[in-house]
Each structure stands twice: as C-alpha cells, then as structure tokens.
Amino acid sequence: MSLGSSMRPCGDFRTTYASDMTIFATPVTRYLAIAFIIALLFVPLFGSPYMLNLMIQIGYYGIAALGLNLVVGFTGQISLGHSAFFGFGAFASAWLNNAFGVPVFFAIPLAGCLTMLIGLFVGIPAGRIKGLYLAIATLASQFILEDFFARANWFTGGSAGAMAEYLTIFGYTFDTDQSYFYVVLFYVVLMFTFTSNLIRSRDGRALIAVRDHYLSAEIMGINLTWYRVMSFGLSALYAGIGGALFGHYLGFVSVEGFTIILSIQFLAMIIIGGLGSIYGTILGVIFMVLLPEVMEWSVHLFSASMPELIQSLAYIKEMAIGLAIILFLIFEPEGLAHRWQRIKTYWKLYPFSY
Amino acid sequence: MSDHAALLQVENLSLAFGGVKALQGVSFNVEAGELFSIIGPNGAGKTSMLNCISGRYHPQVGEIRFRGGEITQLKPNQRCNLGIGRTFQNLALFNHMSVLDNIMVGRHHLLKNNFLTGGLYWLTGARREELEHRRQVEEIIDFLEITHIRKAQAGTLSYGLRKRVELARAVALKPDLILLDEPMAGMNHEEKEDMARYIIDLNEEWGMTVVMIEHDMGVVMDLSHRVMVLDFGKRIAEGLPDEILDNELVKKAYLGEEDDALAEDVAAGEVA
Numbered sequence: 065m066s067l068g069s070s071m072r073p074c075g076d077f078r079t080t081y082a083s084d085m086t087i088f089a090t091p092v093t094r095y096l097a098i099a100f101i102i103a104l105l106f107v108p109l110f111g112s113p114y115m116l117n118l119m120i121q122i123g124y125y126g127i128a129a130l131g132l133n134l135v136v137g138f139t140g141q142i143s144l145g146h147s148a149f150f151g152f153g154a155f156a157s158a159w160l161n162n163a164f165g166v167p168v169f170f171a172i173p174l175a176g177c178l179t180m181l182i183g184l185f186v187g188i189p190a191g192r193i194k195g196l197y198l199a200i201a202t203l204a205s206q207f208i209l210e211d212f213f214a215r216a217n218w219f220t221g222g223s224a225g226a227m228a229e230y231l232t233i234f235g236y237t238f239d240t241d242q243s244y245f246y247v248v249l250f251y252v253v254l255m256f257t258f259t260s261n262l263i264r265s266r267d268g269r270a271l272i273a274v275r276d277h278y279l280s281a282e283i284m285g286i287n288l289t290w291y292r293v294m295s296f297g298l299s300a301l302y303a304g305i306g307g308a309l310f311g312h313y314l315g316f317v318s319v320e321g322f323t324i325i326l327s328i329q330f331l332a333m334i335i336i337g338g339l340g341s342i343y344g345t346i347l348g349v350i351f352m353v354l355l356p357e358v359m360e361w362s363v364h365l366f367s368a369s370m371p372e373l374i375q376s377l378a379y380i381k382e383m384a385i386g387l388a389i390i391l392f393l394i395f396e397p398e399g400l401a402h403r404w405q406r407i408k409t410y411w412k413l414y415p416f417s418y
Numbered sequence: 419m420s421d422h423a424a425l426l427q428v429e430n431l432s433l434a435f436g437g438v439k440a441l442q443g444v445s446f447n448v449e450a451g452e453l454f455s456i457i458g459p460n461g462a463g464k465t466s467m468l469n470c471i472s473g474r475y476h477p478q479v480g481e482i483r484f485r486g487g488e489i490t491q492l493k494p495n496q497r498c499n500l501g502i503g504r505t506f507q508n509l510a511l512f513n514h515m516s517v518l519d520n521i522m523v524g525r526h527h528l529l530k531n532n533f534l535t536g537g538l539y540w541l542t543g544a545r546r547e548e549l550e551h552r553r554q555v556e557e558i559i560d561f562l563e564i565t566h567i568r569k570a571q572a573g574t575l576s577y578g579l580r581k582r583v584e585l586a587r588a589v590a591l592k593p594d595l596i597l598l599d600e601p602m603a604g605m606n607h608e609e610k611e612d613m614a615r616y617i618i619d620l621n622e623e624w625g626m627t628v629v630m631i632e633h634d635m636g637v638v639m640d641l642s643h644r645v646m647v648l649d650f651g652k653r654i655a656e657g658l659p660d661e662i663l664d665n666e667l668v669k670k671a672y673l674g675e676e677d678d679a680l681a682e683d684v685a686a687g688e689v690a
Contacts, residue, residue, distance in 0.1 A: 258537040
C-alpha cells in the first residue's frame with residue numbers, strides 16, 4: 065500500500081472530523097455490524113442448546129480475553145495470571161450475592177470492580193519491571209490467587225466451591241441457555257464498544273504509546289507508572305466481569321478451573337486473534353473455543369476406521385491447541401485480524417497486488 | 419517570577435556516568451523567545467544536556483530552573499505539563515500508530531478525558547473534546563505540510579517525514595520551550611530548507627523558545643540568535659553566531675590542534 069492510503073472505497077469523502085473518527089471505517093461496516101448484532105438476537109429462537117452454549121462461552125471468554133489484549137496487545141506488558149482474575153471475578157460475584165444478598169444484576173459489575181482492585185495491586189510490579197521479570201511476577205500472582213481460592217473458605221467455599229445464583233431481573237430468572245445468551249450478548253456489546261471508544265480516546269492512545277516507545281511516551285507527558293499499573297487494573301476488570309458471567313452461567317464455581325492452563329489459553333486466544341486488535345480478540349476466542357469441538361467432530365469422523373482414537377481425544381484436543389499456537393506464531397504472528405485484513409486488501413485490489 | 423529571570427536557567431550542571439564526565443559545571447540561560455543552539459563535536463555532551471533539561475537524566479550537581487521554578491528532580495511527564503517539549507535525535511515515534519494518533523498523543527496532557535469517560539465517549543463529552551483537539555492538531559498538520567500522510571502508519575514513513583512528524587508531535591504539546599535534537603540530521607538539502615523554515619516559524623509566529631542541537635553549521639549560524647559550544651562536557655564558548663565563528667577555541671575543538679605552542683597562545687590570549 066502506498067503512503068497514507070487507506071482501504072477506503074473511492075468516493076468516500078469525509079467532510080467533518082467526526083466522520084473521520086468513527087469506530088467502523090465506513091457506514092456500511094457499521095450497519096453490517098449492527099445488523100449482525102440484531103441477527104444474533106434471533107439466534108436463541110432456533111439455535112440448539114449446544115450451539116448456544118458455545119456462543120455463551122465465546123462471550124465470556126471474549127470479554128476476559130479483551131482485557132488481556134489491553135494489557136498484552138495494547139500496552140505491551142506480559143501477563144500470565146489472567147485466569148486468576150477470571151476466577152476471582154467468578155468467586156467475588158458469587159460471594160457478594162451469597163454473603164451480602166447483593167442482587168446478581170449488581171454483583172456482576174461490582175465483582176468486576178473488586179477484581180480491578182486486585183488487578184491494580186498485582187499490577188504494581190509492572191510500574192518497575194518489564195519483560196521476563198514481569199512475567200514471573202504475574203505468574204506468582206497466579207499461584208498466590210489460586211492458593212487463596214483453595215484456602216479462603218469464607219470467600220470461595222474452599223475446595224467445595226461456591227454456588228452462584230442465576231441472574232434475576234424483576235422476577236425473571238435467566239436460567240436457560242436461551243435467556244442467558246442475551247445477558248452475555250449485552251455485556252459483550254457493552255465491553256467491546258467501551259474498548260473501541262477507549263482506544264480512540266486519550267488513555268487508549270497513551271497505552272499504545274507506552275507499548276511503542278515508552279521513553280518518548282514519558283516525554284509526551286504520559287505517566288508511565290500509572291498507565292502500566294492501570295492497564296493491569298483494566299484487564300482485571302474485564303476478566304472479573306467475564307468470570308462473573310461464567311459463574312452465574314454454570315451456577316457453580318469451583319477452584320480447579322482457574323489454573324495457569326487457562327491463562328495460557330487466554331494468551332493463545334489473543335495471539336491467534338491478533339495482539340492489539342479488538343475484533344481480532346473475538347476471532348481468536350471463536351477459534352480457540354471451536355478448535356476442541358472441531359477436533360471432536362473429526363475424531364468421531366475417523367473413529368470408524370481407527371476406533372482407538374476416541375480414547376486419546378483429550379490429548380488430541382490439547383495437542384491441537386499447542387499446534388495451533390505454534391503454527392500461528394510461524395505463519396501468521398499478527399493473528400487472524402491481520403489475515404482478514406490481507407484477504408480484504410486482496411479482493412479490493414484484485415487483480416493487482418498494489 | 420521576576421521580570422528579569424530567563425525562561426530557562428541552567429546553573430553549574432554536572433552529570434557523570436561512572437568515571438565518564440558527560441557534563442562539567444555547565445551554566446547558561448535561555449531568554450523567552452530566543453532561538454538558542456548548542457553545538458559541539460561528537461560526544462561533547464549536547465544530547466546529555468538536552469536529556470537533563472527534558473528529564474531523562476538527573477544531573478548529580480547543579481540546578482535547572484524553568485520560568486524561575488526549579489525542575490531538576492521532576493519526572494519527564496511533569497516537565498511536559500510545565501511546557502517543555504522535545505524531539506529526539508534517533509527517531510522515537512510510536513511506529514504502529516498512525517501519524518495522526520502520534521500527534522494526538524502530544525495532546526495528552528491537555529486532554530481531560532480518562533479511561534472511564536473515554537470509554538463512554540458519547541455520554542461524557544470526550545467526543546467533543548477529542549474533536550476540538552483534532553481540529554487544533556490539524557492546524558499543526560497543515561503547518562508542517564504532512565496532510566497527505568496523516569493516516570499512514572508512522573513506522574512506514576521515510577526518514578525525513580518521520581522527523582517532521584516528530585516535530586509535529588512536539589509542537590502538539592503546545593510547549594513554551596521546545597528542545598530539538600538534531601532536527602536536520604540525515605536530511606537532504608530540500609528537506610533541510612523546509613525544516614529551517616518550520617523552526618523559524620515556530621519561533622517567530624508560534625512564539626516558542628527553541629533550544630536546538632545541530633551539526634550543520636550553515637543552518638546553526640543562519641538561524642540562531644545565540645550559540646553555545648560544548649566540548650568534552652565543558653562550555654567553551656557562548657555568544658552571537660559571528661563571535662562563535664571567529665572563536666579560536668571553537669576552531670580548535672572542531673579542527674584539532676596544530677601544535678601545542680599555538681594552543682597555549684590561543685588559550686592565554688584570545689579567550690576571555
């Protein structure tokens with residue numbers, strides 16, 4: 065692409081600055097996105113529970129992964145403790161509801177805020193250290209929080225786990241996949257819109273500036289310590305909300321779910337989707353949620369000829385995730401978002417390559 | 419602040435990295451509205467001086483005062499809020515952001531929206547604020563003639579253009595004092611002429627006080643109101659451009675000594 069060229073269609077002239085600062089590149093993409101969300105509203109009417117379950121998973125993992133992308137992709141810091149924040153959000157929401165009778169409706173955002181406080185605290189080392197050292201510090205927070213979940217009976221119910229009530233608004237209980245889908249969809253739209261706005265305003269730019277060149281960011285008046293720590297707080301906020309949605313969906317939160325494996329999976333989601341890309345995040349989450357399912361389908365497909373495959377299904381799923389990460393790092397390190405961009409460019413410029 | 423206090427006062431500044439004395443007891447003043455150049459051979463401590471003023475280095479000895487207030491121990495981002503902006507010798511743009519966003523980062527300390535109000539964008543007035551600053555940033559883009567690349571990714575630009583974007587970003591800070599570290603290094607003749615014009619305009623029309631490091635003597639002597647010469651961390655001369663051109667110590671620093679006897683003569687006789 066030449067200097068300053070964008071993939072704007074010809075004839076699309078902007079006459080106001082406002083029209084040049086929109087989230088979506090063109091009105092058409094905006095209407096398409098809105099149409100897509102409206103189409104999603106109808107999914108519960110005819111979607112199978114299996115499909116809805118997958119989409120709900122994509123929703124709450126997507127919110128949490130978006131938070132991780134803020135800290136890793138946009139601010140350029142490594143975090144290996146994201147699943148602990150996710151778990152903290154799930155427990156905090158259940159705890160607020162069980163111990164204080166806070167309605168679930170309020171407990172979910174409150175759990176997000178509590179998790180944010182934890183994130184800010186865990187993020188304090190980020191004000192001073194970078195790279196591998198920060199990775200180890202966040203790893204420590206992962207294990208400390210995991211241990212805390214196992215021991216803090218008052219908070220998590222210990223090894224027995226915690227019951228999480230279903231969300232109830234005005235007497236209506238969201239206890240089915242069909243109804244809960246709308247709750248998750250609401251939060252997904254809310255958090256993704258919030259993030260899109262954040263990235264195109266002052267603090268979002270500051271986060272990216274810290275990633276790209278922290279020394280000149282500081283000269284530009286950006287308080288490095290504050291933004292480094294705050295990006296952890298923000299990422300924890302997202303993870304907390306995602307975790308709370310997860311908890312109230314399953315109805316039960318147990319300690320075992322929030323291990324380092326899940327943290328790595330969150331990282332895999334954003335690497336595969338595209339670091340520093342908002343819609344890439346959701347692409348990566350879709351990929352990571354569907355990958356084990358695709359593996360399962362294909363194993364069942366081949367099981368007629370190779371019946372022993374079924375027994376190794378669990379391993380095949382794990383290996384597929386590992387393989388996907390490696391292949392993406394080699395062939396598309398900038399993720400699905402970048403690949404999508406390339407495909408769009410290809411068709412726009414066809415039959416030329418420039 | 420008294421009427422006679424200079425905008426920037428540097429007093430007896432010394433900076434050492436272990437045994438290497440980068441700056442030794444350097445003092446100078448820059449008056450408001452001045453275009454002040456610092457020159458000197460490689461390794462003379464020019465960039466170290468700029469880094470001390472902008473806050474990347476903290477000198478061991480000495481004081482820096484800006485508008486009469488001491489800033490020696492302030493962090494770089496605090497100095498930016500006071501009205502000091504700078505560009506870098508080796509490009510320091512945010513390579514993955516667009517040119518426009520790079521310059522908008524310069525407005526950081528002037529914008530008020532935070533992560534919460536920014537995230538809610540339409541509801542909190544953040545949109546109005548961003549639009550207002552976008553308009554002002556477009557004026558800078560116009561002035562520096564980079565309209566055609568405003569949407570380009572900064573990392574993909576040519577060297578000369580990147581230098582210009584860096585200048586735009588520093589101007590966006592609305593500084594009273596702008597520090598330019600070799601604004602013309604690596605540029606061709608035409609780009610240098612453009613840059614010289616921008617610097618003069620910034621100084622005369624935008625009312626910014628400029629402190630510039632530059633190696634191109636033609637540019638320095640034509641543009642500067644006053645020039646200071648550093649050599650091995652010491653100030654060896656300061657004065658009007660013509661005086662500097664005639665200064666034997668300066669010639670010696672740049673061209674080397676022919677023999678010791680002459681150098682002693684010069685040191686004893688000519689320099690006050």
